[in-house]
Amino acid sequence: MPDTRNAIDVRNAVKRYGSFTALQSITLSIRDNEFFTLLGPSGCGKTTLLRMIAGFEDVTEGEIFLFGEEIENLPPHQRPVNTVFQNYALFPHMTIEENVMFGLEMRGSSRDAARKKAGEMLELVQLTPFSARKPSQLSGGQQQRVALARALAPQPKVLLLDEPLSALDLKLRQAMRSELKSIQRETGITFTFVTHDQEEALTMSDRIAVMSAGRLQQLGEARDIYERPVNRFVADFIGETNLLDARIEAVDASVATCRLGSGLTLECDAIGNARPGADVHISIRPERMTLAAANGDPWQGTVKENIFVGTDVQTVVQLQGGIALTVRTQNSAAGVATIFDPGTEVAITVEAGAARMLED
Amino acid sequence: MAGAAATGGSARSDTYASARNWLLLPSWAVLCIFVLAPVAMMLVYSFLTKEFRGGVIWEFTLAAYDQFFFDRGLFGDEPARIDWTYILIFWRSIWQAGLATFLALLIGFPTAYFIATRPAQTRTVWVFLITIPYWVNLLIRTVSMKFLLRDQGPLNDFLLATGLIDDPVRIINTNAAVQIGLFYSYLPFMVLPIYASVERYNFALSEAAADLYASKWTTLRRIVIPSVRPGIIAGCILVFVPSLGAFLAPDLLGGAKNFMIGSLIEEQFKGNAGNWPFGAAASMILLTLVLVILMFLARQQARADREATS
Numbered sequence A: 001m002p003d004t005r006n007a008i009d010v011r012n013a014v015k016r017y018g019s020f021t022a023l024q025s026i027t028l029s030i031r032d033n034e035f036f037t038l039l040g041p042s043g044c045g046k047t048t049l050l051r052m053i054a055g056f057e058d059v060t061e062g063e064i065f066l067f068g069e070e071i072e073n074l075p076p077h078q079r080p081v082n083t084v085f086q087n088y089a090l091f092p093h094m095t096i097e098e099n100v101m102f103g104l105e106m107r108g109s110s111r112d113a114a115r116k117k118a119g120e121m122l123e124l125v126q127l128t129p130f131s132a133r134k135p136s137q138l139s140g141g142q143q144q145r146v147a148l149a150r151a152l153a154p155q156p157k158v159l160l161l162d163e164p165l166s167a168l169d170l171k172l173r174q175a176m177r178s179e180l181k182s183i184q185r186e187t188g189i190t191f192t193f194v195t196h197d198q199e200e201a202l203t204m205s206d207r208i209a210v211m212s213a214g215r216l217q218q219l220g221e222a223r224d225i226y227e228r229p230v231n232r233f234v235a236d237f238i239g240e241t242n243l244l245d246a247r248i249e250a251v252d253a254s255v256a257t258c259r260l261g262s263g264l265t266l267e268c269d270a271i272g273n274a275r276p277g278a279d280v281h282i283s284i285r286p287e288r289m290t291l292a293a294a295n296g297d298p299w300q301g302t303v304k305e306n307i308f309v310g311t312d313v314q315t316v317v318q319l320q321g322g323i324a325l326t327v328r329t330q331n332s333a334a335g336v337a338t339i340f341d342p343g344t345e346v347a348i349t350v351e352a353g354a355a356r357m358l359e360d
Numbered sequence B: 001m002a003g004a005a006a007t008g009g010s011a012r013s014d015t016y017a018s019a020r021n022w023l024l025l026p027s028w029a030v031l032c033i034f035v036l037a038p039v040a041m042m043l044v045y046s047f048l049t050k051e052f053r054g055g056v057i058w059e060f061t062l063a064a065y066d067q068f069f070f071d072r073g074l075f076g077d078e079p080a081r082i083d084w085t086y087i088l089i090f091w092r093s094i095w096q097a098g099l100a101t102f103l104a105l106l107i108g109f110p111t112a113y114f115i116a117t118r119p120a121q122t123r124t125v126w127v128f129l130i131t132i133p134y135w136v137n138l139l140i141r142t143v144s145m146k147f148l149l150r151d152q153g154p155l156n157d158f159l160l161a162t163g164l165i166d167d168p169v170r171i172i173n174t175n176a177a178v179q180i181g182l183f184y185s186y187l188p189f190m191v192l193p194i195y196a197s198v199e200r201y202n203f204a205l206s207e208a209a210a211d212l213y214a215s216k217w218t219t220l221r222r223i224v225i226p227s228v229r230p231g232i233i234a235g236c237i238l239v240f241v242p243s244l245g246a247f248l249a250p251d252l253l254g255g256a257k258n259f260m261i262g263s264l265i266e267e268q269f270k271g272n273a274g275n276w277p278f279g280a281a282a283s284m285i286l287l288t289l290v291l292v293i294l295m296f297l298a299r300q301q302a303r304a305d306r307e308a309t310s
Helices: A046-054 A096-106 A111-124 A140-152 A170-187 A198-204 A222-227 A232-237 B002-045 B063-069 B084-116 B120-135 B138-149 B154-161 B175-200 B204-211 B216-227 B229-245 B248-254 B261-268 B276-309
Strands: A006-017 A020-031 A035-039 A061-066 A081-084 A158-162 A190-195 A207-212 A215-221 A242-252 A255-260 A265-269 A279-284 A289-293 A300-308 A312-319 A324-330 A345-350 A356-358 B048-050 B056-060
Touching (some): A020 A046, A020 A061, A020 A190, A020 A215, A035 A198, A046 A081, A046 A158, A046 A190, A111 A140, A140 A170, A207 A222, A207 A232, A215 A222, A215 A232, A232 A242, B048 B063, B063 B084, B063 B276, B084 B175, B084 B229, B120 B175, B138 B154, B138 B248, B175 B248, B204 B216, B229 B276, B248 B261
Antiparallel strands (some): A006 A020, A300 A312, A312 A324
């Protein structure tokens, strides 16, 4: 029996289109009241999963529960969830107010009650002065907020958002992020958000499910996923990282000593089935390493280039044995002091706990 | 300098303007020869005196219009009473055309919706199938329809064979036969514009409506139909107008009792019994009627367009 306190429980959900499998047995829970994000590259199945929760796609196998109630066989108009569509899908022949009132009227509200509620919703998204306009008379950002008001008005148990910010320009997108987050907190409605933008996911979400190739790769809190990626896909997709091939030399309690191809050794937390002799991948975030003048330590190499990216400087260092590492140094007085010209021999320090062993 | 530049600019736009006028000439010529001239001729003829074996005498009179609306007795010397004969024929025609339009919409909309929601490759095939009857002349198709509908025709044979009826049903020479003929002749004119509208319809709107608790039927009524209204109005015009002036279906399928405007006008220009000025007057009245209806629909259309785009 699924936990009735969970907003959404997806159990072994499979989606097949003919012989193509879009989703391979997904199981995950979305907690009540949280900002949950499905994150992955296009084609990973995240939108398919969202559409299955909304009811627009049939579930080939498996179950979906909404607060403990099985919903995968209900048509979309009988599911108490609402969607903010990628291109808003506002009704062009209705005014903004009529758009927001639509769902309320369909649920049986009187016109007056619906109008009152629509007014509150338009106030929440700060569009009260536009209520009599048609969608085409609004900017993209305003249409976005109408779509949000329309979906929130019937007070759904879960709000589904399908890449709602992707059609907006950068500044607006950033402003909308914090607005969405604060509306989620204000209304207390569970948000399920789909995006391919990892920054968007990290800044807004309570928890993130990273998906790839129709599979759930990792589920956890934003920081958790960034700091402790379980596999190469997650480490690479979320933020930037240095991926290194290594062989386990020894495992002592929970610490594994790994040897890189060049003979350098590195200690990191041992995971699950780590045993001596196994080949593994190791991820080190560029900002978790620092440079210093060469001091005879085996962890040293030659600066190949410095790339200025505004807030940081990325330095590519060539280690002995051909391994190239990217190190990120903050563009501050203290940081700039540790940046060296190309050709200089430098020592690299990897922060304790920064090296992360991956499952595959 | 600035002044010279401005002069140069306006000289050039003059050149463009005159070039444009010359290029528009062929269109104007076609319009004048094939639209304005015949209508003008009809207008003039409607005010002339009739010649008994067809043709006209060049003498101004309102007799044709008078004959249409009033009855002055056999010798034309009685006080004028309103003559309902022709007005009734007009009324019946409008009613028949309206009914044909309604039936075409009833069948045409689901057909168009069905085609527009098929995968892209199959859509073309369906549209092609819809247009196939148009490869055969309307007269031939209407005559064939006559054979299909007659008492011993395939339709009755089929109904008899299935045991639905015991005696042949009389279809030919009834209003129903005219309806079937009009419906069959003009159905594609309803299907194609609606299809074009539905094809451009954003089906995400239907998903949004379903997401907001609207049933399929409510979604159709409140979201789909308002969105494709321009296509529906275009289809209605394209079926109603030719149905109103049709004479093949009423003549061949409706028999003598079910006279429509088209047949009435056609009679006036045929053989020795004709009355050209009267035929011209009836045409002018029909034209006025159609224009009034079109203007009404055009205003509806403009409103629908405004609502769809604004």
